Every structure is written in structure tokens, then in C-alpha cells.
Amino acid sequence: MYFPVVSERSLTSGPRIGGALWILMFGIIALLPVRGAAQPAAVVDDDTSATLSLSLDETLARAQEESFPARSAEATRRAATARKRQSLGVFLPRITAREQGLFTTDPVNAFGSKLRQERFAQQDLQLGALNTPDRVDQYGTQLEIEQPILNLDGIFERRAASDAARAAGHKAERTEAIVAFRAKKGYYGLLLAERRVGVIDSALAAARATRDQAQALFEEGIINRADRLAAAVRVSELESRRSEAVARRDNAADQLRVLIGLEDDVRIEPTDSLTRESALVGDVSLDAVNQRRSDMQALRARAEAARQKTRSRWLAFVPTLNARGTTGWYDDTPFGTNGQSWTAGVSLSWSLFEGYQQIGRAQEAEAQQQRAEIALEQQALENDVEITSARRDLRAAQERIDQARTAVAQAEESLRIRSDRYAEGMARTTDLLQAEATLAERRLAYLRALYQHNITVYRLELLTEQSMTR
Numbered sequence: 269m270y271f272p273v274v275s276e277r278s279l280t281s282g283p284r285i286g287g288a289l290w291i292l293m294f295g296i297i298a299l300l301p302v303r304g305a306a307q308p309a310a311v312v313d314d315d316t317s318a319t320l321s322l323s324l325d326e327t328l329a330r331a332q333e334e335s336f337p338a339r340s341a342e343a344t345r346r347a348a349t350a351r352k353r354q355s356l357g358v359f360l361p362r363i364t365a366r367e368q369g370l371f372t373t374d375p376v377n378a379f380g381s382k383l384r385q386e387r388f389a390q391q392d393l394q395l396g397a398l399n400t401p402d403r404v405d406q407y408g409t410q411l412e413i414e415q416p417i418l419n420l421d422g423i424f425e426r427r428a429a430s431d432a433a434r435a436a437g438h439k440a441e442r443t444e445a446i447v448a449f450r451a452k453k454g455y456y457g458l459l460l461a462e463r464r465v466g467v468i469d470s471a472l473a474a475a476r477a478t479r480d481q482a483q484a485l486f487e488e489g490i491i492n493r494a495d496r497l498a499a500a501v502r503v504s505e506l507e508s509r510r511s512e513a514v515a516r517r518d519n520a521a522d523q524l525r526v527l528i529g530l531e532d533d534v535r536i537e538p539t540d541s542l543t544r545e546s547a548l549v550g551d552v553s554l555d556a557v558n559q560r561r562s563d564m565q566a567l568r569a570r571a572e573a574a575r576q577k578t579r580s581r582w583l584a585f586v587p588t589l590n591a592r593g594t595t596g597w598y599d600d601t602p603f604g605t606n607g608q609s610w611t612a613g614v615s616l617s618w619s620l621f622e623g624y625q626q627i628g629r630a631q632e633a634e635a636q637q638q639r640a641e642i643a644l645e646q647q648a649l650e651n652d653v654e655i656t657s658a659r660r661d662l663r664a665a666q667e668r669i670d671q672a673r674t675a676v677a678q679a680e681e682s683l684r685i686r687s688d689r690y691a692e693g694m695a696r697t698t699d700l701l702q703a704e705a706t707l708a709e710r711r712l713a714y715l716r717a718l719y720q721h722n723i724t725v726y727r728l729e730l731l732t733e734q735s736m737t738r
Contacts, residue, residue: 269445327528331451332444334529348429348436355429358422361415367603371404377400382405384598386607394679408484409603410596417614418589431573438566445562447527449730451496453522453723454486459542460719461517464712468513471708472506479503481690482697495697502701520714542718544669547662547725552655552732558648562734567644574637581630587618651731659729664720672714679707 332338372378378401382388385406391397396416436439470663522537530536560562595610597603619626652683683703689695729736 282639287549289602303597312356317535318532319537321537321539323539324452326453326489327524328448329343329532330528332446335447335527337443338440338447339529343441345433345440346437348433350425352429352433355422355426358416358419358426361413364412364414366410366412367409368410370408371403374408374665375401378402378404379597382702384596384609385409385600386598387600401650404601406598407600407604408596408598408600409605410594411593413595415591415593416451416588416593419441420586421580421583422587424576424583428573428576428580431569431576435566435569435573438562438569441562443565444735445730449726450527451524453728454520454527455538455540456542456719458517458520458524458536458717459538459540460540461513461520463542465510465513465517466508467715468506468709471704472503472510474704475503475506475701478697478700490693491697498701499698502705503603521602537577542715542722544718545725547721547728552659554652554655557651557655560652564644564647567640567647570642570646573638574633574640578630578637580631581626581633582628584619584626587612587616589616591615593606637649640669655728655731658724658731662721662724664726665717665724668717669714669721672710672717674708675710676714679703679710683707707721 335624370377370381372381379392379398380387381404382392392401473705479496479499479502482491482496486493486496518535524536525534536546589613591612593610593612596608598604598607599605683706686695686700686703690697690700725736
């Protein structure tokens with residue numbers, strides 16, 4: 269229903285009222301409680317936690333140092349390095365020291381114990397002493413050394429451990445890149461949520477002004493009750509949307525807090541603004557990406573480790589050569605040194621058959637090697653598809669930003685025209701409310717376009733592991 273046009277005659281008929289008096293009357297009407305209309309609700313912030321202001325750079329620094337994925341990847345890298353260090357056993361000796369105590373009346377042990385202690389005497393050769401000896405106490409201090417000489421399977425096992433440690437290092441680098449991308453995405457997600465609340469606040473302020481204006485016009489009899497209620501309903505709708513937007517903002521802040529490993533109960537407040545990143549996207553060489561990217565290097569190192577593991581399993585059939593030496597001091601008191609002796613030797617061992625265990629382990633290693641090579645090929649193909657898709661999405665995001673900016677300007681101009689017409693009584697309340705709603709949606713669409721553009725740029729940086737922003 270359009271508003272009736274009030275003629276100049278109807279305004280001048282009857283007693284004349286000064287302009288100042290009209291302004292005073294409308295001001296009093298605007299301040300009066302509106303019966304049947306929703307009142308502005310006070311916004312109560314239930315979150316009493318402390319606030320932590322963070323820039324994007326500060327967020328990235330915290331994420332690299334404190335995020336759970338980064339710390340876990342670093343622990344995995346240290347574990348792989350420790351396994352590589354363990355493989356040094358194929359070259360280095362094993363040294364063992366022990367102290368043993370022996371108490372016996374067994375003829376053989378008693379005879380040997382006295383010999384080791386160098387206490388054997390002439391009377392110990394008597395038949396009675398040999399058959400039923402008295403209790404003999406023996407303490408032995410021994411030092412044993414085992415030195416690997418040739419263990420081909422162990423050599424290739426060490427190479428596999430070295431490649432696995434290198435793969436874990438590249439995997440940690442990739443995790444850092446992923447954490448940085450997620451931190452940027454979370455930070456800009458929080459910025460988007462903050463700006464969404466701001467846009468809704470602006471729309472809510474305009475809707476409340478329209479509601480108050482509609483109430484005043486209803487009191488004047490210019491509009492009907494349906495138009496007045498439509499303005500009140502719009503305010504209630506925006507208040508509900510604001511509550512939802514505030515909840516989304518708080519959830520985004522909590523998610524970012526978990527992402528950067530911030531265990532304190534604080535509310536993150538971003539200090540940067542949601543602006544368009546200046547992207548410098550040139551030609552991307554897929555071959556260069558596959559060679560440079562840390563996860564591809566990790567996959568190649570993992571495949572090489574699998575190959576070395578396969579060789580190690582098959583070389584387990586080759587004989588191994590090791591040396592061993594033992595020296596000891598023996599006495600009837602702990603750590604005594606009355607008797608001393610040593611033993612040295614070399615052993616050549618060859619495992620001929622273990623019930624298909626060795627063959628099964630070798631075949632399993634071959635299958636793991638094939639699996640690692642397939643994963644490398646698959647990731648290379650996925651990189652091609654993902655990079656092409658990201659470049660396509662970036663072009664679309666740039667177009668959406670331009671389109672959304674134009675739509676915002678058009679919606680602002682449309683709202684200005686409808687507001688002027690509404691003030692003159694030449695437009696409906698629903699038209700004005702629709703224009704306000706359209707402007708709010710266009711502004712939100714522009715913010716989403718900025719967010720999607722920036723996230724696409726960061727995703728392309730993650731896929732190529734090279735900076736594309738100024």
C-alpha cells in the first residue's frame with residue numbers, strides 16, 4: 269500500500285503551527301514508549317574472559333611455536349632422528365659391564381670358581397675335595413665387548429632410517445606450512461565474523477530508526493498498522509541475527525585459540541582489517557612445485573627408505589660377521605681382582621631358513637615400497653588438479669569482489685532514493701525495509717568475497733609453497 273500524498277492545502281488548513289513546534293512534537297513522539305513494538309534489547313556480553321589482541325603476524329608466530337600439529341610434527345621428527353641414531357649399532361661396539369655373585373657346593377662350579385680366582389691348591393686335588401667340596405663364594409666383574417664387522421642388512425637398514433628421518437623433517441616443514449594456512453584462514457574467519465556483526469549492527473541501527481519513524485507516521489495516521497508492525501518485525505529479525513552472529517564470532521575466536529595452541533581462557537580480538545590481499549600470481553611450473561614442495565620431498569624420501577628397507581630384508585640371507593671379547597676379574601669378595609682372565613673370538617653366522625619369516629618380511633617390504641611409489645605418483649597428479657583449481661578459483665574470486673563492490677554502491681544509492689521517497693510519503697515501509705535488507709546482504713556478500721579471495725591466495729601459496737602476496 270502506497271502512502272497517501274498529503275497536499276499543501278491540507279497542511280495549511282486550520283490553525284497554523286510554527287516549524288519549531290512541529291519539530292518539538294515529533295521529538296516527543298519519538299521518545300514515547302511504542303505500544304506493541306519490540307523495544308531495543310540491551311546487548312549483554314556473557315563472556316567475562318580476558319581479551320587478547322593479536323595481529324596476523326603474531327598469530328602466525330604463535331601457531332608455529334605453540335600449535336598442537338606443529339609440536340606433534342616436531343616430536344615425530346625427533347623420534348625419526350633417534351631411530352637413525354639407533355642404527356649406528358651396525359658399526360659401533362656394544363659394551364656391557366656386570367658384577368655377578370655365585371655361591372655353590374657343586375663340584376664342577378666349585379672347581380672352576382677356584383681356578384678363576386687363582387686360588388686352586390694341591391689339597392683341592394684330593395678326591396674328597398673334588399667330590400664333596402665345601403661352599404665356594406665367587407664374585408665376578410666382567411666387561412664384554414661385541415663389535416659388528418660385516419652386517420650388510422644392517423647397513424641398508426641404517427640407510428632406510430636416514431631416509432625416514434629426512435622424510436620426517438620434510439613432513440614437519442609441510443606441517444608448518446599447513447598450520448600457517450590454517451592460522452590465516454582462522455584469523456580471517458574471525459575477522460569476517462567480526463565484520464558480520466558490524467554490518468548487522470549498522471543494519472539494526474537503521475531498522476530501529478525506520479521503526480521509530482514508522483511509529484511516528486502511524487501516530488500521525490499516515491501509515492497503517494501493518495506497515496508499523498513490518499518495521500518492528502524487521503528489528504526483531506535483525507536482533508536475532510545479531511545474536512547468531514555474535515555466537516559465530518565467539519566460536520571462530522575459540523577455534524582460532526585452539527589452532528594456535530593457546531590454552532589460556534582468553535578471547536582473541538584481531539587487530540588487522542579485512543582487506544583484499546594483493547596477489548602476485550605468475551606462471552606456476554608443476555615440475556618445480558613437485559620438486560620443491562616439502563611434502564613431495566617427504567614422499568620421495570619415504571619411497572627411498574622403503575627401497576632401502578627392501579634391500580635390507582633380502583640381505584638378511586647373507587652371513588654376518590661379528591667379534592666378541594670378554595675380560596673378567598674374580599674373587600671371593602665383591603669387586604675383587606685376585607683372578608683375571610679374558611676371552612676373544614669371531615663368529616660367522618648364516619640364517620638359512622626361518623620358516624618363511626625372512627621371505628615374508630622381504631615381500632612385505634616390497635609391497636610397502638610399491639605403496640610409497642604409488643603415493644608419490646598420486647600426489648603429483650593431485651597437485652596438478654589442485655593448483656589448476658586454485659588458480660581458477662582466484663580469478664573467480666577477483667571477479668566476485670568487483671561485482672560485490674558494484675552491488676554495494678548500487679544498494680546504497682537505492683536505499684538513499686527510497687529513504688528520500690519514504691520521508692516524502694511516496695514509498696511504502698516494506699520498500700524501505702527491503703532496501704535496507706538488500707544493502708546489508710550486499711555488504712555481507714562483499715565481505716565474503718574478500719574472505720574467499722584471500723583464502724584462495726593463501727591456499728595457492730600452500731599448494732606451491734611460495735609467497736604470492738606483497
